[in-house]
Amino acid sequence: MSAGADQQRLNPEERANLVAFIDGELTEVESRSLTTKLTHSATARREVELLKKTWDVLDSLPRPTVTEQFHERTLTYVRxxxxxAESRYAPAKKWGETFLKLAVCLLIAAAGVASGFAVTRQVWPVPEERVIRDLSLAEHLDEYLEVGSFEFLDELKNSAEFGTPP
Incomplete structure (x- = not known):
């Protein structure tokens, strides 16, 4: 059995917005939506009227007066x-700051070591590279020593057996 249009109740979101609606603090879209619902539903209108009466009753109650000491004590207590709370977390905060400083120092040191290593590798000669570069020379060193001189190699190059004829 469904409730008629005049018996529609407010959903929880609309009910939460009632105070803002009464105070005129809702956006135009929200206000229009709630106004439409209130126009069509007597139950929703009763809820708004009940809320307005509740606020009126609360406004009619006498307001308590407080002394200046109350303000001072309250502010002192809050402070x-x-x-x-600050003193409770002070040791953890101190350790956190120390850890952060240490992490930054280690990061800077690691960056310095890495850049120093990279620069050294680029500038400093690696002895193995020369050996690798001269490997073919080392493999044929005995044959080169038997040749004796470059003049002999030039003669071989220019001879009919090994090179182009003169």
Whole structure:
């Protein structure tokens, strides 16, 4: 059995927006949506009227008067709570800051070591590279020593057996 249009109740989101609606703090779209619902539903209108009456009754109650000491004590108490919370977390904060500083120092040191290593590798000659570059010379060194001189090699090059004829 479904409720008629005049018996529609407000959903929780609309009910949460009622105070803002009464105070005129809703956006135009939200206000228009709630106004449409209130126009068509007597139950929703009763909820708004009940809320307005509740606020009126609360406004009619006498307001308590407080002394200046109350303000001072309250503010002092709140400040002491803040200080207590700060002091509770102070050791952890100190360790956190120390850890952060140490991490930054280690990061800077690692970057320095890495860049120093890279520069040294580029500038400093590696002895193995020369050996690798001269490997073919080393493999045929005995034959080169038997030749004796470059003049002999030039003669071979220009001879009919090994090279182009003169």
């Amino acid at each position: 002491s709570l803040e200080l207590r």
